[in-house]
Amino acid sequence: MEVFLVTLLNGLVYGMLLFMLASGLTLIFSMMGVLNFAHASIYMIGAYLAYELSRHLDFWAALVIAPILCGLIGAAIEMYGLRKVHRNGHLAELLFTFGLAFIIEKAVQMIWGLVAVPYRVPSALDFSLFTIYGTTFPAYRAFMLLISALMFVAIWLLLTRTRIGLIIQAALVHPDMVGALGHNVPRVFTIVFAGGSALAGLAGVIGGNYLVTEPAMAFTMGPIVFVVVVFGGLGSLEGCFIASLIIGLVQTFAVVLDVSLADLLARLGIVVTATTPFAEILTVRLPRVGALLPFVLLVLILLFKPRGLLGTRDT
């Protein structure tokens, strides 16, 4: 029971961390159909900027300023780069962000060096909030949970309750009609991209000191964020949120469920020995492959429900 509760808590926290990383990307990917490979790079920039700002000012200033700066960077990328590339198709946009990722990585290496920087959790939040079954739960994780939840609520309110949000949602599905109605659709796209980048920057501020802030962090964050977005479904913020939680829980519970396919077969009466064909695969225990389960889920859902969990857009 204790293990179940603690694992549930861990799974939820990890899911919220994923959502924090993925929320910006779902906006951009859903709205503009751009597979933004530079998303992780902006996350990295957010972390590094927060490091610099917290060195000269403090963490709370960084929390506000760094996402704004990342939003501005995103706006600049969209206005001077993506807009020109847009007419050449989605593949061109993808490769543009790809090339951008290389350049940003090198720029970060040149400015801040090749080694990890000591971006740490602020001392105001560096205590243990409560103890559950002997395991302490750091206050900073609760802070991350809080920010993540606030992000979800704020974006949801923005999209569904404000005028600009409704325009964005409309422009997503019928950009030409919205333009014909007199709205500045290119500017809407710039706002969305800037917003997504700001969210990525915020994730960097919060996650950079919790994880490690180094030039490889964009590369090592890996495709998990894309998995979450696509699994949740394009065009749906709720889908992204639910997907993050599902993937977080699945991956976390997989670590504590020590079973393998061989165990399952044993229940059916088939014994797997060292000489059985594919023995190596059948005896793999679930904790070993826990981190691969999101990809399995992705493949499965794309095969049977290509729009994702709650997607409204056709991919």
Add this chain to the structure above:
Amino acid sequence: MSAPEAQIGIAERRSTRLPTILRGGWPWLVVLAIAILLPWLFFDWTKGRHSGFVLSLMSQMGLMIVFALSYNMQMGQAGLLSFGHAIFLGLGGYFTIHAMNAIDAGALWLPVELLPVIGGLAGVVFAIVIGYIVTKQRGTAYAMITLGVGELVSAAALMFNGFFGGEGGVTANRVLPTSIFGLGYSAGIQVYYLILAWTAIAVALMLLLTQVPIGRMANACRDNSERAQFVGYDPRLVRFYQVALSGLFAGIAGALYAINYEIVTFDAVNAVMSANALLMTFIGGVGVFWGPMVGAVLVTLLQSWVSLLSNSWLVYVGTLFIVMVIYAPGGIAGLIMAHRPFWEARRLSALILPYLRIVPPALVAVLGFVGLVELCTSATIGSHQGKALQLFHHEIDTSSPQAWVIAAALLLGGLLVTRYQSRVFATTWSTLTAETAQGATRQ
């Protein structure tokens, strides 16, 4: 119509019925001849041996050409963006290297020259199995499925040591007693010619495939899937066949990789290798058959040669993409083919002067850019690497403003002049296009 004109008309009609390969075949022969002779250009006459580096580089180019072309069978011809194409290359490579070990142990008899057949078979079998599943979708869903499957296979390659050999991979010896020609393949030049031969075969086959119905239908499904259904083909099956065939050729490329390096590790199936295929194909040009070939040569040069000269080669790659993606989305081949109407109308010479006016300032801008990047890198990262920035054996002091000012001036000046010249060039181009179009309609 008078008699001579009618005859011209008939001749043209006849010639358009000939497949394009035969009619326009001479460039292929020229390229083949260059490929055969090029290593001798770098022959070290003093030591009496080939440059191992050049041979290695050209062998890499050869197998990457096959890989990139097989990738374009999915991307360019069928409109399928795949992030997991390296699976077929890697699996083809692993099966080949196990076959090589089996030949060495006497358990299998197969001529060395036919090893790529094993790679191709492995590639096509896996492409059929995986392809059947993934081709259920197309577009972005397809891309994401291939991403997921690619990640799973590369994780498996690290975890299961029985077949994949762990992170040390599987090694083999290509010096085997089963060569048809009695060659040992210990010398780099022999390996290169073997790879060249197989590259030529693969290219010819892939070219042929674009001319037969399966290839044509792939194009049709890419352009208008609904309409293709009305013609009577199931787009899903067409996609499936195309993926299976592209897996065949990727497997051949994998076998060439195994023969060339005599080792296959998990690096042959991972995302970096898949990304390489995407880069090469796009830079070379997706819309032209031989585009990926140019892309493969270029990216190999960038990766394996420029990186020896500068650690900032990734910046150059990144900038190259961005510039190409904005100004030349058709790739290098697209740019070259854009000149085709002028070539056919024999008006190409009108562009010589405009090019002469635009190329030097562009060159200057590039020099300035390279200079600035190298200065930045040297001043920040490389400063303690014991290597000072050198140009023509002249050490450059990165702390003095001199070098920086020169580089910045070159870049800015070059950019400004190029920008002005490009406008002039654009007007010349559009005038020429209009004239050529007019001339064509008149004929």
Add this chain to the structure above:
Amino acid sequence: MMWRALTLFVAIFIAAPGLTARAADTIKVAYTDPLSGPFAEVGDQNLKQMQYIIDYINARGGALGKKFELVSFDNKSQPSEALIALKTVVDQNIPIIMQCSGSNIAAALIDAVEKNNIRNPDSRVVYVNCGAVATELTNEKCSFWHFRFDANAAQKAEILVRALPEDVKKVYMLNQDYLFGQSLQRDVKTYLAKLRSDVQVVGDELIPLGKIKDFSPYVTKIKAAGAQALITGNWGPDMSLLIKAGMDAGLDITYYTLYAHLGGGPTAIGPRGGGKVFVVQPFNENISVETGNKDLEQWTSDFRKTHDFDFYAAGFRTIFEFIQAGFNKAGSTDPTKFAEALEGLKLTDMLGREVTMRRDDHQFIGEYFVGIFSKDVKYDSEKTGLGWKTVKTVEGNEIAQPTTCQMKRPSS
């Protein structure tokens, strides 16, 4: 656009003769590791440390009256690139190629060097391995042309076991799920059974390489198992995130690692790791203080004046002293004579101990240290205020493990 690419190449081609340092009459040593891309820091920091060491060796005469010159090749973490670099090394008749990071690259190199030396006896190369620890490289896959100057995975496993304090009875193992992590797991269990049969392994876990961001579920398992010590061979974020998660959860445990001392490790662990994190290392900058070796201390602290990272690879000086002695003993730069001179060579290292390059398998036999992350040191790591303090010294003869190598020597 094509013109732009073309001009780029022309420009670089013209600049090429200048960009690779070339001086007459030096002994070149090639070095390959990732120097660009996400893992660039590995190669970059090694390169700088090696350059500092070579300056020291050159100041003491170099070898055969010539100075050493380091020539670097970026392999971008891909074996195919390392093999292409090897071709250049062979073309330029550089006698040695060094490589420190990545058992996949090492496996490719050891095989390619062996084949090259058989097929091209006039252009032989010696492969000096400064950090790839896969045990089979000096056992099943051993080669006359390969010299390993770092303890292998089995030896490091034994050192970890020897470092466990008497009062630790329950250990948990967590490793990365590939050959290195799997063999470390196996070897630690073997040596525990042999040397510390009182210790119980309460859990062993394999994680996919580089994919886990949240280690809290693993920490839960470790706590539930009641472990007192965690043994892990993880490197990179897999190591630092694991330790961070453990400290966040208030886990009362000590961490025995192999790679916590490398660039970025101390920063990631932070001051909270004081007194809890142990590492197996060939050298740390405080040893010279502990042993009262003033010259050595001066030399290592001078490094800090011009570099902003720790001199964690100062132990490479032993490698270059071997190379220097090997060339001097061989009397020429011929790779075959050099290899024959190098095997079986015994030297006194900078700490005054006798160390050997064992002839049977070309494995270096020398002392190793176990350090604890502590405030109680003179030289701290990466400006964290804490550094490595030696808690145990394992002598070379204690870890001179037997080998299964059947080395084939060249007849010439």
